[in-house]
Amino acid sequence: MKVVKFGGSSLASATQLEKVLQIVKEDPERRFVVVSAPGKRNEQDTKVTDALIRYYRDYVEENDVTSHQEWIIERYSDMVKELNLKPSIIEKISKSILKLATLPIEDNDFLYDAFLAAGENNNAKLIAAYFNQNGIAARYVHPKEAGMIVSSEPGNAQILPGSYDKIEELANAQEVLVIPGFFGVTQDGQICTFSRGGSDITGSIIAAGVKADLYENFTDVDGIFAAHPGIIAHPHSIPELTYREMRELAYAGFSVLHDEALIPAYRGKIPLVIKNTNNPSHPGTRIVLQHTTQALPVVGIAADSHFTSINMSKYLMNREVGFGRKVLQILEDLNIRWEHMPTGIDDLSLILRDRELTPIKEEEILRQLRQKLEVDHAEIEHGLSIIMIVGENMKSHVGLTATATKALSDHQINIQMISQGSSEVSIMIVINSEQEKAAIKALYQAFFSEVH
Template sequence: MKVVKFGGSSLADGEQFEKVVNIIKADQTRKVIVASAPGKRFANDIKVTDLLIEFAHKTINKEDCSSTVKTIWSRYHDIAAYFQISEQLLQPLLQELIALPKADYPNQDYLMASFKAHGEKLNAQLLTLVLQNYHLPAYFLDPQEAGFMVTDNANDTQVMPETYKNLEKWSSRDNVLVVPGFYGITKDGLIATFSRGGSDITGAIWARGIKADLYENFTDVDAIYAADPRIITHPHAIKVMTYRELRELSYAGFSVFHDEAIIPAIEGQVPINVKNTNHPDLPGTMIVPEHDFHPQSIITGVASSSHFAALYLHKYLLNKEVGFTLKLLQIFYKFNISYEHMPSGIDDLTVIFDKRQFNEQIRQQMCFEIQQALQPDQLEWFDDYAIIMVVGEGMRNKIGVMKNITMPLAQKHVAIHMINQGASRISIMLGTKRADAAAAVKEIYQQFFK
């Protein structure tokens, strides 16, 4: 049995819907279909989820929502018209959309979550109607009925352990189950959403819950590539990679697959196949457990991300000062800031952050409190920071990999500010200036894939 997730680009309009229908028809083992909200149809288009966020803000501000509702509904109506779905069958979906501002919400966070989630809910209901129009035994399964329970964080929820037990009973159904991605139901019966892109998470949870043989994730690319196609022209397509390779690469910008989504699949040991809705016959990329995996190359991929910053602290005899790091972490905790890495020396310590956590006021206040509490001889903030991740199961037993990474960078005068090798020995992290990140990726890629 397979769980199949279709992304927003795969369900953006009638033509894309038809491709999805053909994919489902082509394999009778595709039993659970996870639907995203309609995505962009062209470059300057607006995703339905963004329109729903606009709808929510207007509702909160008591503004006229009629034009926004009309725009949202036109997306669903156009798809329905493509398949000649009757107005009578569509009316319940339209009424559900119109009724959103009239429902009771405990606060604005839950209002926003409910509005956003209806992009997926309405699309899953519409896909069910389309599949039934093709005489397929499709059944729309609401998360409430499924027992898809989540925590009460309205817009950044997590799955509850009992969900997996609840989903087991649906594995024996003969229907094609169509479920909305992105959200679940709290213990109080409220809608709560995962972080943006959470339909990937929904699919992985279902795959684990029903003990699927395979989780197929259909998107708009032919495979996961060894480097960003915006940096490397026609990069090498990865045929097979491990869960942890994907996790490491996702950390530095591999955005094909939501990085949190792999956790339920790992826990259930369900292989994942990333495929292209537009070219469904291509093999795509398989993501598999580490056991019995035999790497065919030294590295699997190289990625970069520029959304990092670094705090540098210098203090003589820092290594002798008991509690220095504890005081630092307590300040981070006070400001609700997490750090990524903390390489250190005898008298020096650098803390690397995801800078999207900060605004300028928080950054200045945090640095002020660190200066007051720790009295460093030098405190410096670096906003111009990028992370390069070099990842591969083949690195574990290969001598000289570090030389092959750093030598071409030295030849191109790319300065390395930090090097950190993971304990698993399948990843090496480099810190560089943001302006050098693309050049670093190019040189490393050429060294290993030329």
């Protein structure tokens, strides 16, 4: 029993939907299909989700929204015509898109989510109709009916634990169930979306709920590569990753799969495979609990920019009881999340994402460090990137850190900080962002030159 999720690029046009139909038809075990909103048909095109955002903005500003409504309806209508579907389906979709402009604006925390979710919701209706008209007994299932009951956190919904009992009942269905991704329904019936990459999260929740044998995530690439193909020409393809390795790579910028989407499938012990809608015969990349084949010591190298470091020094810091807690209390009081904390005996740094800070918060942090904690020196450094060298087998190989530091040194790349967690799944290196691409190239050459 398989849960299959298709991304926006896989559902962007009638041509793409024909590929999706064949993929579902060729394997009767693909019984649950989770869908995104239609993506771009070409570089100049607009995603349906982006069009819905513009529709929402003009609606709340009480501007004329007719052009937005027409464009979105026309986008679905084009697919309905090209696929020779019955006109009743576009009537349902049109009604749904127009109804958005009747929702209350005042005191409606979920209005934005309702607009965004319309892309996935209407696409699921269209795809279920298309399947039925072409030999697949299918049924559209709204997340409420599916049991996707979520917390009341607009834009950051979390599945409620009690939902899984209801979701498990979906396994009894005789038809292929087509479920819109990206959103659930709160206990009081409000549409509430997951965070970015939310359709991946829906697929993972459904897979865990129905206890699927496999969760297939179809996108527009042949799985996951050892480094970003925009930086490395023809990088090594990774046949298998563990969940821990994927979590590290997703955290550091591998955008093929949203890291939050891993959690339900990981907890449900469901293997996951990333596959290509445009090349479905390719085996893709499997994500499993433990390696089933002999893996390289380093499976991938990822990088992410837009990090900031708060650096502080205080003589005899290590002898001061509670110093670390007081530093973290400053951040907590300002509602700031931190990512890493490299330390020395008299030095401490906190790495966090740029978006966590504002100029006012920066000033307040420095003021409190100097006045309350009486540090000798405090500064905030911007323009940093984090590079993650990832592999569960690293712990059984000597000298990998030396290989990494030598590769960077040979290319005159300065290391700001370096850290390896106790689990030894990854080595984290902090560098200046302008050297990020050069660092990726140097490290890839050091670890993967013999793979090709």
